[in-house]
Amino acid sequence: MTIAEQFRITKEFQVKDANAKKKPLGTAGDDKDGGKAADKLATLKLAEEISDLQNVLYAGHERKLLIILQGMDTSGKDGTVKGVFGQINPLGARTVAFKAPSNDEKNHDYLWRIHKEVPGKGEVTIFNRSHYEDVLITRVHEWIDQAECKRRYAQIRDFERMLAETGTVILKFFLHISKAEQKARLEERLADPEKHWKFDTQDLVERKYWDAYQEAYEEALLATDADHAPWYAVPSDSKTQRNLVIASIVQEKLLSLKLKYPPGNPEYSKLKVE
């Protein structure tokens, strides 16, 4: 079983706190720090391999890689970007954080600002939040009704299929934390003035809707999982295991593409540099 298969959601997928706490890729049990150092080392090695593979992807100028990160506040989307993709050459790789839509964005369909940012040939693009917010926060607060939500699932499936059919590899990660872990992380932010800039009182408001969010995630993921756009549920109470799982799946996928540098041009060997 590949690591990707191990974390791909199934039809029985449920968002339950117990699943957020798992340390599924547990390293040598005799580590005094709970395996953190070993996780980090393994992740760094994978991050470097991802960086090398991205270089070939870039050179090939053919395939496109889209990574989607979703999760509750404090689930570690920024930390994943840094830990898993921090070694990647900024040339050819890009992160896009989608915040509340601007007025101009609201004047368009919800996929408009997303489509503008999808990767081009040879590019890796990481979405920190995405069009999935348009079936999550909007659903939880009942800005859209159930019928509209279902229409959007179908639209998202169609959109992602089109992207896949036109050469985009899509990997979607649900960073799954438990309610208790979010509490601890929010308290940590509140306790440290240097982390206040990351804090938004709105986070506490959204936290009140915890159960509704869990339900919305469960439904959205099940409705939009597909072989060409799979969802991976990543236990994320442990930050180091989270990064290790995601790095493993990305590296595995890139390896499976059997990327090669484009063939050399035989004519070039005849060229002289004056």
Next chain:
Amino acid sequence: MTIAEQFRITKEFQVKDANAKKKPLGTAGDDKDGGKAADKLATLKLAEEISDLQNVLYAGHERKLLIILQGMDTSGKDGTVKGVFGQINPLGARTVAFKAPSNDEKNHDYLWRIHKEVPGKGEVTIFNRSHYEDVLITRVHEWIDQAECKRRYAQIRDFERMLAETGTVILKFFLHISKAEQKARLEERLADPEKHWKFDTQDLVERKYWDAYQEAYEEALLATDADHAPWYAVPSDSKTQRNLVIASIVQEKLLSLKLKYPPGNPEYSKLKVE
């Protein structure tokens, strides 16, 4: 004398091969590899510091940093991005490579596509080539005449002053290689089929205009150097010294900004996470 002062161009600035070959930040002379390993280690340390400083810049959401990289083909613009900015968090940092303008871009003034990509608050943006191509390649091939070129120098000065006045720190690097070094690097690319994708026969055409380019660079840099948008001439025949010089100047500049995390919100200490 700061490192920045050491490399800032003066009124006597000349583009001469001899200047490209210097190893001005030479490390311990007893290194058997010409100091390469020591250069790399020092650069990595600086790159990590730059990454930490960028995090504070991002948190502060106030200052903007624009890095412009210019230089002849093979001068190492991509290598600089990877070596100096490879440790930076992709969140809040972006590289933009400007190629030959598209039809839509040609329908606008030459600063239009540039302005769209300048950093926002808290952002670091690295330009791999820039609006300077519009006074270099265009001048060398006489697509614009001397009067138009001078008009553009003034427009560029005005544009960059506006960016600086609205909170952008600008650092401009001329990656200076000698003609012999370019020959060696082009031959290396031609010899290795895995590097053919980086090669363009147009590179050999441009190389024939070497002297005209040197003249155009000299004039453009002198015409657009300013305290708020300084040009640094970086000897770049040595890749490791090039990265070390650029990393030093960027780190020095970021330190000088005395960036601080935004003040904590005293109200936050009263908040309870339920």
